[in-house]
Amino acid sequence: MSHRKIAFVAGKSESAQDAMSRLCGKYDHVRPDKADVIVALGGDGFMLRTLHKYLDLKKPVFGMNRGSVGFLMNEYREDDLRERMARTQSIELHPLRMEAECKGGKKANAIAFNEVSLFRETGQAAHIRVCVDDVVRLPEMVCDGVLISTPAGSTAYNMSAYGPILPLGSGVLGLTAISAYRPRRWRGAILPHSARVTFEILNDDKRPVGVSADFNEFRDVIKVKVYEDRSLYSNVLYDPEHNLEERILQEQFIG
Known part of the structure; x- marks a missing residue:
């Protein structure tokens, strides 16, 4: 898991493009079709576009927030990315x-x-x-x-x-x-x-x-x-402390 081949993709915003530049300079990266995992940099809208665009590749997607809300995203951090992804939890989403x-x-x-x-x-x-x-x-x-x-x-x-x-x-x-x-x-x-x-x-x-x-x-x-459509799915990766299921549960108790 720690030797995963990573493909970085980013939204058009300055913060997303800047993050991609820094990460590509720090980690070896490949094209999405050659990757073991796709790292999406942007907001929730870009995350949805990434899930759509690469659905047929059946690659897990790890999102890091460089947008506003970022409900579907993990926190943006540059260090120890491969080790971090080795600890992620996978959620299978059917569209x-x-x-x-x-x-x-x-x-x-x-x-x-x-x-x-x-x-x-x-x-x-x-x-x-x-x-x-x-x-x-x-x-x-x-x-x-x-x-x-x-x-x-x-x-x-x-x-x-x-x-x-x-x-x-x-x-x-x-x-x-x-x-x-x-x-x-x-x-x-x-x-x-x-x-x-x-x-x-x-x-x-x-x-x-x-x-x-x-x-x-x-x-x-x-x-x-x-x-x-149960024949289609995308595996989305989350940090254990940023689990999507827990975030959805928390939303029900926000005043």
Whole structure:
């Protein structure tokens, strides 16, 4: 473990690029396809992009924070990096699969490690039918939008929309309304990770809706299917004292 081949990748910010320059000068490094581990330098957004970009390589990813929040990242430290990674704990993340039908017959397909969110495109509220495993659960929700989050993503947009924080390994997904007008008191649901959720856009000509899967965005959708894709995974490495599961648990007790 202490002789791992490392690939450094960095976001565009000055702090991330500076960190990469220093680390590349301090450690031998290789291309991501030749590496045993990928070290991502940046913020949470860059970490998500790294997971997407190198998913097919099936390489573990160790993130170090050179952004703002850095919830998905470890603390940035330059010393004893190989020894540090030898002590890490691995968490296997499975992404959501999003399959959308758009106006004009176009299809869109993407994955999301954080969330898939639908959002209104104009000043008028969206009208959305929500089905879970082919059963209509909400015939018509009037809202700004709706999202499905993974446990790893439950502390991001989902939490901002007052959705539940989900422990890693809980085997559930969060379905959360974004400013629901009707039914006014409906705020969301917790679903088993095996659930397949379908959103049908009602009156889409007058009330257009878009969808985003992490940072991939598609406009004018008419139907969206979302489910966890267990065939895909990424192993993310964390310092024992910076364990993601513990950080998610702590978020539930922050006032």
